[in-house]
Amino acid sequence: MTTLAAFQDAFAGALLGGVPRDAAVARLAAQPGFAVYRNTVLKGGIDALQANFPSVARLVGGEWFRAAAAVFVRSELPAHPTLLDYGAGFPAFLRDFAPAAGLPYLADVARLDRMWNEAHVAADAKPLEPGRLAALDPQRMARTRLRPHPATRWRWFEAVPAYTLWSRSRAGEGEVGEVEWQGEGALLTRPFGEVRHATLDRVGVTFLDACARGAGVEEAAVAALAAGAPADLSALVRRLLEAGAFAALESIDDPEGSR
Amino acid sequence: MPANGASPTPPSPPSHARLPARVARAARERTGRQGAMSASLSAGLGLKPAHFDAALGCRTSGLWFEVHPENYMVDGGPRLAWLEAIRAVHPLSLHGVALSLAAATDPDARHLDRLATLVDRFEPALVSEHLAWSAWRGAYRPDLLPVPRTVEARDRIVANIGRTQDRLRRRIAVENPSHYLRFDEHEFDEVEFLVDIARRSGCALLLDVNNVFVSASNLGSDAGQYVDAVPADLVAEIHLAGHSPDPQFGAALLIDSHDAPVAPAVWALYERLLGRIGPRPTLIERDENLPAFAELLAERALAHERLSAACLPEAA
Numbered sequence: 001m002t003t004l005a006a007f008q009d010a011f012a013g014a015l016l017g018g019v020p021r022d023a024a025v026a027r028l029a030a031q032p033g034f035a036v037y038r039n040t041v042l043k044g045g046i047d048a049l050q051a052n053f054p055s056v057a058r059l060v061g062g063e064w065f066r067a068a069a070a071v072f073v074r075s076e077l078p079a080h081p082t083l084l085d086y087g088a089g090f091p092a093f094l095r096d097f098a099p100a101a102g103l104p105y106l107a108d109v110a111r112l113d114r115m116w117n118e119a120h121v122a123a124d125a126k127p128l129e130p131g132r133l134a135a136l137d138p139q140r141m142a143r144t145r146l147r148p149h150p151a152t153r154w155r156w157f158e159a160v161p162a163y164t165l166w167s168r169s170r171a172g173e174g175e176v177g178e179v180e181w182q183g184e185g186a187l188l189t190r191p192f193g194e195v196r197h198a199t200l201d202r203v204g205v206t207f208l209d210a211c212a213r214g215a216g217v218e219e220a221a222v223a224a225l226a227a228g229a230p231a232d233l234s235a236l237v238r239r240l241l242e243a244g245a246f247a248a249l250e251s252i253d254d255p256e257g258s259r
Numbered sequence: 260m261p262a263n264g265a266s267p268t269p270p271s272p273p274s275h276a277r278l279p280a281r282v283a284r285a286a287r288e289r290t291g292r293q294g295a296m297s298a299s300l301s302a303g304l305g306l307k308p309a310h311f312d313a314a315l316g317c318r319t320s321g322l323w324f325e326v327h328p329e330n331y332m333v334d335g336g337p338r339l340a341w342l343e344a345i346r347a348v349h350p351l352s353l354h355g356v357a358l359s360l361a362a363a364t365d366p367d368a369r370h371l372d373r374l375a376t377l378v379d380r381f382e383p384a385l386v387s388e389h390l391a392w393s394a395w396r397g398a399y400r401p402d403l404l405p406v407p408r409t410v411e412a413r414d415r416i417v418a419n420i421g422r423t424q425d426r427l428r429r430r431i432a433v434e435n436p437s438h439y440l441r442f443d444e445h446e447f448d449e450v451e452f453l454v455d456i457a458r459r460s461g462c463a464l465l466l467d468v469n470n471v472f473v474s475a476s477n478l479g480s481d482a483g484q485y486v487d488a489v490p491a492d493l494v495a496e497i498h499l500a501g502h503s504p505d506p507q508f509g510a511a512l513l514i515d516s517h518d519a520p521v522a523p524a525v526w527a528l529y530e531r532l533l534g535r536i537g538p539r540p541t542l543i544e545r546d547e548n549l550p551a552f553a554e555l556l557a558e559r560a561l562a563h564e565r566l567s568a569a570c571l572p573e574a575a
Contacts, residue, residue, distance in 0.1 A: 004363035033439030044401025077398040081329045081357030124335035
C-alpha cells in the first residue's frame with residue numbers, strides 16, 4: 001500500500017481523466033462506481049458556475065453554458081470550498097473560448113455577474129449619509145476623501161453595452177431586444193441588504209476610481225472632469241451618495257480617517 | 260406529541276412526553292453548554308434558500324435546520340442576515356462538507372478560522388463533518404472522496420479531528436460515507452474504523468442511515484448488521500435522505516442523490532436503529548428535485564413520529 005498522500009495524488013488525477021499509475025487507484029478507476037465521483041466533481045463545479053453567472057447562462061442557454069462550464073472546470077478546479085467565489089477566471093476564459101467568438105460581449109456580462117456576487121457577499125457597513133458631505137464647509141471639503149462602501153463595485157465597458165445586456169438578462173428578459181451598441185459603465189451598491197445596480201458614465205467611473213485610490217474629493221473631481229464631457233459633478237456625487245456608494249468621510253490629514 | 264422541551268427535566272413526565280427529556284439529556288451530554296437549547300431537537304430539515312421564508316415562519320415544535328457552513332463563509336451581506344433570522348427562531352446545525360478531514364494534510368487554517376467564526380456567531384446545537392477528503396494540493400473537488408481504511412489514514416483523521424475540535428472548542432460529529440468503490444486496501448471494517456476514530460479523537464458519530472443502505476447495496480454487505488454494530492453512546496445525530504439508481508447501471512449502483520423521499524427500506528433501518536439506541540436528532544436531507552416546504556415538513560413529521568415512538572423505558 002502506498003502512502004495516503006500518494007493515493008490522493010493518483011485519485012485526484014484520475015478524477016480529471018488521467019491514467020492512474022498507482023495500481024490501487026487504477027483498480028478503483030476501472031470500477032463503474034468511479035464515474036460517480038468524476039460526475040459529482042464535474043457537476044458540482046458546473047452548478048456553482050451556473051449559480052455564479054446566471055446572466056451569462058440565460059443569454060447563451062443552459063445547454064451551451066454547461067458545456068462551456070465543463071471545459072472551464074476541467075482546466076481550473078475551485079481553489080477553495082467557498083464556491084460563491086468560484087470562477088474568478090471565468091470571464092477571461094469566455095473571452096478566449098473559441099465557440100464564444102461570435103459573442104464578444106459575453107466576457108463583460110460575466111464580469112458583471114462576478115461584480116454582483118462580490119457586492120452580495122462583501123462586508124457590512126453603514127452607507128455614508130448624503131447630508132454628511134454637504135454639511136462640510138468648502139475648505140474642509142477640499143481636505144476630505146470619500147471611502148467607497150465595501151460592497152460598491154463599478155467598471156467602464158469600452159465599446160460594449162455590457163450593463164444593458166447584463167441587466168436585461170438578469171431581469172429575466174428572454175429577448176435582449178434593441179440595444180444601442182456603445183460603451184457604458186455600471187455601478188453596483190448594497191446600501192441595505194440587497195444589491196442594486198444602475199448605469200454609470202465615464203465621469204462617474206473615473207471619480208470612483210480616484211476615490212478608491214485615496215484621492216481627495218477635489219482631486220477626484222479634477223480627474224473625473226478630465227475623463228469626459230462637461231458634467232454636473234455635484235449631481236454625480238449626490239447620486240453616488242444616494243446609491244450608498246460610500247461608507248465614510250475621511251480627512252486627508254488624518255490617515256485613520258474620521259467618521 | 261408534546262415536543263416542548265423548554266424544561267429539560269420535566270417532573271414525572273408521562274411516558275408519551277419522555278422524548279424531549281431524553282433528547283435533552285443526550286444533547287446535554289453531547290454538547291454541555293448548549294443543553295437548554297438542544298432540549299427541543301427532534302427531527303430537522305436541510306435549509307434551502309428557496310424555503311427561507313417558509314422556514315422562518317414555521318413554528319413546528321422540535322424542528323431545527325441544518326446548513327452547510329461553506330455557503331455562509333462570507334464577509335457580510337444578506338446571507339448571514341438570513342441565517343441570523345432563522346437562528347433567532349430555530350436551533351441550527353452546521354454540517355460541513357469541505358474540511359477534508361481524510362486528506363493527508365492539516366485542515367486548511369483559513370477554512371477552520373471561518374468555521375470557528377460561524378460557530379461563535381451562530382452557536383449551533385450540532386456541528387458535523389464527513390469522513391472524506393476534497394481539498395488537496397490547493398484545489399477543492401466538490402465531492403466527498405473516499406480513502407482506504409488504513410492505520411495511516413486513521414491516525415491522520417484522528418489528528419485532523421483533534422485540530423478541528425481544539426479550534427472550535429467543542430466536539431464534532433463525523434459522518435459515515437456512501438460507497439461506490441470496492442477497495443482491496445481496507446485494513447478495518449468501517450464501523451470498527453469509525454469507532455476507533457471516535458474513541459481516539461473524542462468525536463461523536465453522525466450516522467447517515469441512507470449512506471449505510473446505499474453502501475451496503477453497492478458493496479453487497481449487510482446494512483442491518485452495520486446499523487446494529489454502532490455503539491449507542493457515540494451517535495449524536497442521524498441523517499436520512501433519498502437515493503436513486505444510476506442511470507446506466509440501475510439498482511446495481513445506487514447513488515446517494517438526495518433527490519427523492521426517504522426510501523421504505525431506509526425508514527425500516529432507521530426504526531431498527533432507534534429501537535436499539537433511542538431517539539437522536541434526525542435530519543432529512545433533500546438537495547435536488549426540491550419539493551414545496553410543506554411536503555418536506557410532512558416527511559419530517561414521519562421522522563418525528565418515529566422519534567416519539569422510540570422512547571425506551573428508562574431501564575432499557
